Amino acid sequence: xxxxxxxxxxxxxxxxxxxxxxxxxxxxxxxxxxxxxxxxxxxxxxxxxxxxxxxxxxxxxxxxxxxxxxxxxxxxxxxxxxxxxxxxxxxxxxxxxxxxxxxxxxxxxxxxxxxxxxxxxxxxxxxxxxxxxxxxxxxxxxxxxxxxxxxxxxxxxxxxxxxxxxxxxxxxxxxxxxxxxxxxxxxxxxxxxxxxxxxxxxxxxxxxxxxxxxxxxxxxxxxxxxxxxxxxxxxxxxxxxxxxxxxxxxxxxxxxxxxxxxxxxxxxxxxxxxxxxxxxxxxxxxxxxxxxxxxxxxxxxxxxxxxxxxxxxxxxxxxxxxxxxxxxxxxxxxxxxxxxxxxxxxxxxxxxxxxxxxxxxxxxxxxxxxxxxxxxxxxxxxxxxxxxxxxxxxxxxxxxxxxxxxxxxxxxxxxxxxxxxxxxxxxxxxxxxxxxxxxxx
Numbered sequence: 001x002x003x004x005x006x007x008x009x010x011x012x013x014x015x016x017x018x019x020x021x022x023x024x025x026x027x028x029x030x031x032x033x034x035x036x037x038x039x040x041x042x043x044x045x046x047x048x049x050x051x052x053x054x055x056x057x058x059x060x061x062x063x064x065x066x067x068x069x070x071x072x073x074x075x076x077x078x079x080x081x082x083x084x085x086x087x088x089x090x091x092x093x094x095x096x097x098x099x100x101x102x103x104x105x106x107x108x109x110x111x112x113x114x115x116x117x118x119x120x121x122x123x124x125x126x127x128x129x130x131x132x133x134x135x136x137x138x139x140x141x142x143x144x145x146x147x148x149x150x151x152x153x154x155x156x157x158x159x160x161x162x163x164x165x166x167x168x169x170x171x172x173x174x175x176x177x178x179x180x181x182x183x184x185x186x187x188x189x190x191x192x193x194x195x196x197x198x199x200x201x202x203x204x205x206x207x208x209x210x211x212x213x214x215x216x217x218x219x220x221x222x223x224x225x226x227x228x229x230x231x232x233x234x235x236x237x238x239x240x241x242x243x244x245x246x247x248x249x250x251x252x253x254x255x256x257x258x259x260x261x262x263x264x265x266x267x268x269x270x271x272x273x274x275x276x277x278x279x280x281x282x283x284x285x286x287x288x289x290x291x292x293x294x295x296x297x298x299x300x301x302x303x304x305x306x307x308x309x310x311x312x313x314x315x316x317x318x319x320x321x322x323x324x325x326x327x328x329x330x331x332x333x334x335x336x337x338x339x340x341x342x343x344x345x346x347x348x349x350x351x352x353x354x355x356x357x358x359x360x361x362x363x364x365x366x367x368x369x370x371x372x373x374x375x376x377x378x379x380x381x382x383x384x385x386x387x388x389x390x391x392x393x394x395x396x397x398x399x400x401x402x403x404x405x406x407x408x409x410x411x412x413x414x415x416x417x418x419x420x421x422x423x424x425x426x427x428x429x430x431x432x433x434x435x436x437x438x439x440x441x
Contacts, residue, residue, distance in 0.1 A: 007077070009275050009368050011274070012077070012368075013103070013273075014101040015080070015104075015105055015272060016084060016098065016104050018105070023086060023109040023112070023115075023118075023137055023138075024107060026045055026052050026063075028107060029081055030042050031250075031261040032264070035265055048060075050358075051068070053068070054358050064083060065090055066433065067093045067096070067309055068356075069081070070083070071356070074265050079265075079268055080371070082309075087117075091120065091121075097308055099128070100308045100372055102273045102277070103131045103272045103278070105134075106121055106122055106125070106134050106135070107137050110146065111142075114149075114156055129237075131237060131279075133267075133272075134153060134161060134242060138250070146167070146189070146192055150244070153244065160239065162244060164245055164267065164271075165245055169189070172259065173259060174246050174247075175195060177195055178202055178228075180199065182195020182198070202241070206231045206235050207223070210227075210230075213231055229271070233271075247259060247261055281325060282398060283295060284397065284399055295326040300328075302389055303329055304324075304325045304393055305323060305324045305388070306385075306398055310382065310432045311433060316376045317376060318377060318379065319374050320382075321374045325370075328368055330366040331353050331365060334348070334349055335387045336387070336388055336391075337381055338386045338388065339382050348380060353375060354376065355374075356372075361376075384401070384435070406437070406438050
């Protein structure tokens with residue numbers, strides 16, 4: 001029985017958690033699920049019982065190997081989260097997730113600071129014209145110098161990186177700096193300055209994108225929340241603002257609860273752009289890279305969707321996750337599969353439509369523009385394919401994602417005669433799942 005859809009395009013928030021290995025992305029996802037009431041108890045990466053790291057290899061090695069999808073319903077909004085691997089070897093998974101989201105949340109380990117994947121994903125997100133935010137995680141770790149880290153972030157990525165909340169009470173909680181001037185709190189932890197100063201800095205950064213609003217603000221006029229919201233979204237879209245949040249996703253030793261996670265959920269709901277507010281995706285037709293085609297998040301138009309992740313499930317088979325950019329997909333939809341100009345002669349029937357919750361598949365009856373869903377057992381679907389329901393969309397695909405090239409190779413051969421097919425089948429699965437994996441014969 002398919003679950004009915006309970007959200008609209010305007011209710012959706014799509015966010016990819018990216019960053020270097022060890023920054024705590026999977027634990028942060030677990031904390032967000034826990035804080036929203038999706039799970040009753042937080043698992044840990046070390047014990048191998050998190051929602052996102054569910055494969056045997058991920059449990060064995062205690063880190064993510066593939067992107068995992070989860071969803072959260074919170075405060076009337078529907079949040080699609082993609083937890084991506086942080087090891088440089090698997091960065092293709094993180095890059096592949098970018099077309100599915102409006103917002104890229106770059107997670108930084110407060111103890112380790114800015115690392116190589118941090119820089120690469122900040123740059124990749126900017127190249128794709130996506131809204132960015134930074135989550136400084138593990139703020140409760142020993143020896144953390146938050147003022148120095150904040151200075152390093154602004155030096156590396158620009159003065160537009162500004163705190164939207166700050167830790168107080170020795171890291172036991174965080175307070176808002178955007179909607180509140182912090183007059184009842186005073187000063188943040190670790191010589192990070194006053195909440196009022198942080199409030200003024202981010203407010204002035206936001207109103208700069210709207211001349212009339214900036215003038216009203218400088219003249220001391222009241223600025224409404226609606227005006228601030230619109231200016232905030234514009235600042236995110238233009239890269240004029242990269243908000244910084246503070247969290248400790250593992251339960252705090254004193255409070256036994258994650259720190260800053262509820263506040264991060266509220267930021268996703270109140271300030272992250274919905275699919276109608278983010279920058280349009282760079283669709284093009286054929287080899288014409290000069291003229292972009294922008295999908296319209298209209299549920300009544302022809303379907304246009306993009307496959308950004310493929311996983312070979314031992315029970316379901318091929319499971320392809322895709323983002324609906326235009327139109328409405330139902331379990332009765334007939335869709336053409338366009339893999340870089342090779343289009344299925346006959347449309348394939350969707351049959352079963354799923355929302356992913358880690359390894360769990362929740363069947364739904366339809367997906368509106370902006371939603372992230374999955375289909376199973378359709379062999380014609382591959383990574384980066386475009387799904388559509390009209391020949392008017394033939395040849396339309398996303399501007400190519402530049403994937404990192406393999407830096408090392410390995411020669412393999414069958415151990416005994418007759419194993420050639422087994423090797424071929426195993427390699428075919430790896431090719432399907434990893435957009436950076438190459439095989440030559």
